[in-house]
Amino acid sequence: MENAVKRIGVLTSGGDAPGMNAAIRAVVRSALSRGVEVVGIRRGWQGLINGDFVQMDSSSVSRIINRGGTILYTARSKEFMTEEGQKKAAAILRSRGIDGLVVIGGDGSFRGAQKLSALGIPTIGIPGTIDNDIASTEYTIGFDTALNTAVQSIDKLRDTSQSHDRCSVVEVMGRNAGHLALYAGLATGAIATLIPERPFDLDRDVVDRMKATMTTGKHHFIVVVAEGVGNSKDMCYYIQQRTGVETRLTVLGHVQRGGDATAMERVYASAMGYRAIELLEEGVGSRIVGVKENRIYDIDIDEALAMKKDINELFYKVAREISI
Ligand code: F6P
Numbered sequence: 106m107e108n109a110v111k112r113i114g115v116l117t118s119g120g121d122a123p124g125m126n127a128a129i130r131a132v133v134r135s136a137l138s139r140g141v142e143v144v145g146i147r148r149g150w151q152g153l154i155n156g157d158f159v160q161m162d163s164s165s166v167s168r169i170i171n172r173g174g175t176i177l178y179t180a181r182s183k184e185f186m187t188e189e190g191q192k193k194a195a196a197i198l199r200s201r202g203i204d205g206l207v208v209i210g211g212d213g214s215f216r217g218a219q220k221l222s223a224l225g226i227p228t229i230g231i232p233g234t235i236d237n238d239i240a241s242t243e244y245t246i247g248f249d250t251a252l253n254t255a256v257q258s259i260d261k262l263r264d265t266s267q268s269h270d271r272c273s274v275v276e277v278m279g280r281n282a283g284h285l286a287l288y289a290g291l292a293t294g295a296i297a298t299l300i301p302e303r304p305f306d307l308d309r310d311v312v313d314r315m316k317a318t319m320t321t322g323k324h325h326f327i328v329v330v331a332e333g334v335g336n337s338k339d340m341c342y343y344i345q346q347r348t349g350v351e352t353r354l355t356v357l358g359h360v361q362r363g364g365d366a367t368a369m370e371r372v373y374a375s376a377m378g379y380r381a382i383e384l385l386e387e388g389v390g391s392r393i394v395g396v397k398e399n400r401i402y403d404i405d406i407d408e409a410l411a412m413k414k415d416i417n418e419l420f421y422k423v424a425r426e427i428s429i
Pocket residue numbers: 120211234235236278279280281332362
């Protein structure tokens with residue numbers, strides 16, 4: 106059977122995430138092995154509009170399976186958010202003979218993919234964001250590495266907090282979502298994990314818990330705060346005033362976005378990249394690849410973007426109950 110596509114484009118968009126390179130590699134190698142040409146589009150949607158293209162061959166993705174960041178660079182584009190920008194992008198793809206596109210990124214990137222699909226360009230999305238906030242998938246590329254980075258950092262903070270009988274308030278990334286914070290808090294035994302998805306009361310959920318624990322002789326604490334909650338600096342001050350425990354704030358920031366991808370990222374990114382090419386080869390576009398019940402699957406892009414994701418309620422309960 107003849108391939109439905111002859112030349113495809115691949116781009117990364119939005120915040121970079123460890124494992125994106127492993128996904129690019131899988132897309133390029135899977136396409137080439139089927140006789141499909143691959144064009145790398147650099148700097149996301151903006152690069153597409155600007156025609157920032159590079160021909161990919163098998164060696165252009167050598168030695169990148171582990172590397173953080175994205176060899177294709179990434180950007181956030183205002184121009185592409187406009188109808189005019191989207192039409193321009195579709196026209197450029199057509200003029201270059203690109204008849205399918207793989208977009209590796211987050212929710213915002215998928216909205217772009219949805220528009221291009223509607224303009225007749227078969228487009229497949231692969232979830233790549235450390236925030237794990239894409240509803241159609243249990244897992245997004247980058248989450249596992251960022252989680253491990255956050256956990257290693259918090260473990261280090263615990264050493265110094267313990268030595269000084271201090272409280273460490275640690276702000277973890279995640280944009281408006283608390284998945285990264287929740288997992289990091291659970292994995293480090295934080296006394297409290299504050300996330301935007303659940304209401305909290307600083308006195309009841311942090312101060313009183315710390316005071317109760319202090320009666321057992323423990324005087325060092327970790328409080329994890331998702332960046333989406335905001336005000337972590339004020340919280341720090343409040344906790345210190347109300348508990349008498351010296352409290353320090355650490356904002357982990359962009360360090361969470363870097364570093365070598367974990368084995369888990371590499372495995373899923375490879376399988377998702379492979380699946381994206383299978384779909385394009387079958388003549389299927391307008392889909393998002395993801396993980397459901399631990400299996401790779403794909404879902405219609407409109408359906409995927411209409412879904413809402415909640416945090417893992419069990420993990421939330423466990424964290425509250427067993428961390429003192
Ligand atoms: O979406 C990934 C993410 O790292 C979020 O967790 C964070 O809020 C945001 O990107 C930071 O964006 P920027 O790199 O533009 O500062």
